[in-house]
Amino acid sequence: MRVNIEVNGEQRVADTVWEGESLLYVLRERLGLPGSKNACEQGECGSCTVYLDDVAVCACLVAAGQAEGRSVRTVEGLADGDRLDPMQQAFVEAGAVQCGFCTPGLIVAAHDLVRRNPRPSDLEIRESLAGNLCRCTGYEKILDAVRLAAERMGASGGTA
Amino acid sequence: MEFLRPASLTEALEAKAAHPDATPIAGGTDLMVELNFDKRRPSALLDLTGVAELAEWDTDGGSGGDPGGDPGGDTVRLGACVPYSRIIGELGGRLPGLAMAARTVGSPQIRNRGTVGGNLGSASPAGDAHPPLLAAGAAVEAASTRGSRRIPAAEFFHGPKRSALAADELVVAVHLPVATGPQQFSKVGTRNAMVIAVCSFSLALHPETGAVGTGIGSAGPTPLRAEDAQLFAAAELEGRWEAPGPLPDSVLRRFGELVAAAAKPIDDVRGTAEYRRHALAVLARRTLTWAWDDYRTGSWSRCA
Numbered sequence: 001m002r003v004n005i006e007v008n009g010e011q012r013v014a015d016t017v018w019e020g021e022s023l024l025y026v027l028r029e030r031l032g033l034p035g036s037k038n039a040c041e042q043g044e045c046g047s048c049t050v051y052l053d054d055v056a057v058c059a060c061l062v063a064a065g066q067a068e069g070r071s072v073r074t075v076e077g078l079a080d081g082d083r084l085d086p087m088q089q090a091f092v093e094a095g096a097v098q099c100g101f102c103t104p105g106l107i108v109a110a111h112d113l114v115r116r117n118p119r120p121s122d123l124e125i126r127e128s129l130a131g132n133l134c135r136c137t138g139y140e141k142i143l144d145a146v147r148l149a150a151e152r153m154g155a156s157g158g159t160a
Numbered sequence: 161m162e163f164l165r166p167a168s169l170t171e172a173l174e175a176k177a178a179h180p181d182a183t184p185i186a187g188g189t190d191l192m193v194e195l196n197f198d199k200r201r202p203s204a205l206l207d208l209t210g211v212a213e214l215a216e217w218d219t220d221g222g223s224g225g226d227p228g229g230d231p232g233g234d235t236v237r238l239g240a241c242v243p244y245s246r247i248i249g250e251l252g253g254r255l256p257g258l259a260m261a262a263r264t265v266g267s268p269q270i271r272n273r274g275t276v277g278g279n280l281g282s283a284s285p286a287g288d289a290h291p292p293l294l295a296a297g298a299a300v301e302a303a304s305t306r307g308s309r310r311i312p313a314a315e316f317f318h319g320p321k322r323s324a325l326a327a328d329e330l331v332v333a334v335h336l337p338v339a340t341g342p343q344q345f346s347k348v349g350t351r352n353a354m355v356i357a358v359c360s361f362s363l364a365l366h367p368e369t370g371a372v373g374t375g376i377g378s379a380g381p382t383p384l385r386a387e388d389a390q391l392f393a394a395a396e397l398e399g400r401w402e403a404p405g406p407l408p409d410s411v412l413r414r415f416g417e418l419v420a421a422a423a424k425p426i427d428d429v430r431g432t433a434e435y436r437r438h439a440l441a442v443l444a445r446r447t448l449t450w451a452w453d454d455y456r457t458g459s460w461s462r463c464a
Contacts, residue, residue: 022195128268
């Protein structure tokens with residue numbers, strides 16, 4: 001089947017999509033957007049987290065057909081040209097990236113948190129990232145990055 | 161495989177009547193896992209996310225969705241496709257037991273997609289929404305082109321992943337009485353997030369009738385009510401509602417024993433039957449303590 005999706009502000013079309021295919025597969029394999037990672041395929045790891053109509057979801061659990069006519073924002077859509085989103089910048093500076101596989105999902109999940117809650121407590125950060133697994137960092141640097149980004153985004157008075 | 165995309169409830173019911181073997185999909189948090197792992201190949205997917213009527217809730221006092229207003233009413237009609245995150249954000253005061261259970265579902269991403277309708281459609285004995293539905297005395301609204309009917313939650317579950325739904329029916333809503341007393345939910349798992357319950361328990365106190373509702377999850381072929389425990393607790397609370405003091409330890413302990421006795425657990429990958437019975441007795445004792453303390457101190461309406 002054919003699926004029409006607005007992805008990162010651009011109208012995209014995917015053809016020959018299998019009816020049981022996930023949004024994640026369409027993004028990665030058909031639309032050339034490999035930022036969202038494919039790991040567990042069961043919603044456990046969060047590495048495929050994207051915005052679907054502005055709501056953070058696991059792209060592996062969305063049937064491609066369910067995204068028809070909707071808007072998707074992936075990690076590739078966060079930066080403004082060469083200028084990283086403050087959350088991406090904070091991950092770089094805080095050393096929150098090791099192997100990098102979980103990073104796109106964590107950045108989208110953290111981006112969503114700070115957008116909804118500009119001054120999250122540590123408990124709220126932990127709760128908001130509970131659906132994202134990282135096997136390298138032990139999470140401490142990730143928490144540092146989220147705190148740093150929240151501070152900066154709060155100070156600049158706006159979010160991306 | 162076909163992909164059916166109805167734009168209204170009428171279209172959805174017609175599609176289900178024409179394709180009774182179509183599998184409904186809402187949040188996809190169960191079904192997509194089965195598709196991704198090649199565990200299931202339904203002949204058709206019936207996508208319900210385009211049906212606006214299923215994604216709303218209201219009360220018999222008026223429509224929901226206005227965060228500032230309180231429409232009042234005694235019953236909430238919760239559309240089958242309202243995600244857990246909205247139940248937490250919009251219905252914590254009216255349906256505290258269900259909202260507590262919703263907070264324990266998966267992760268933020270899962271709660272943004274998963275729905276009570278999907279939980280009921282899957283009819284897993286471990287579904288987190290089921291114990292609070294049983295405890296609150298909820299009714300499931302099932303509909304088809306033949307009409308609609310309400311099935312009491314206690315009669316909805318027929319076996320592991322089997323329910324009272326006919327092949328041409330969809331779960332369209334759940335009707336829950338607005339809480340008139342404290343409610344609780346508690347769940348055992350290996351971590352806070354992304355856990356399928358080893359066992360769970362929900363409790364609802366109904367001060368105006370003197371009744372006590374219960375729901376046991378993940379400790380039997382279906383979610384269960386602990387009926388002897390309900391009667392025992394109601395009898396023990398009789399006469400205490402007007403001048404409530406702390407409940408004696410013996411009452412709490414006996415309540416726990418009766419809840420454990422009502423369970424029909426098995427040994428499986430998540431835990432043994434013996435552990436589940438033990439844990440249920442603890443959860444039952446604790447939740448009754450918390451709920452009764454909330455009632456005694458008048459703080460129950462805030463705990464939601």
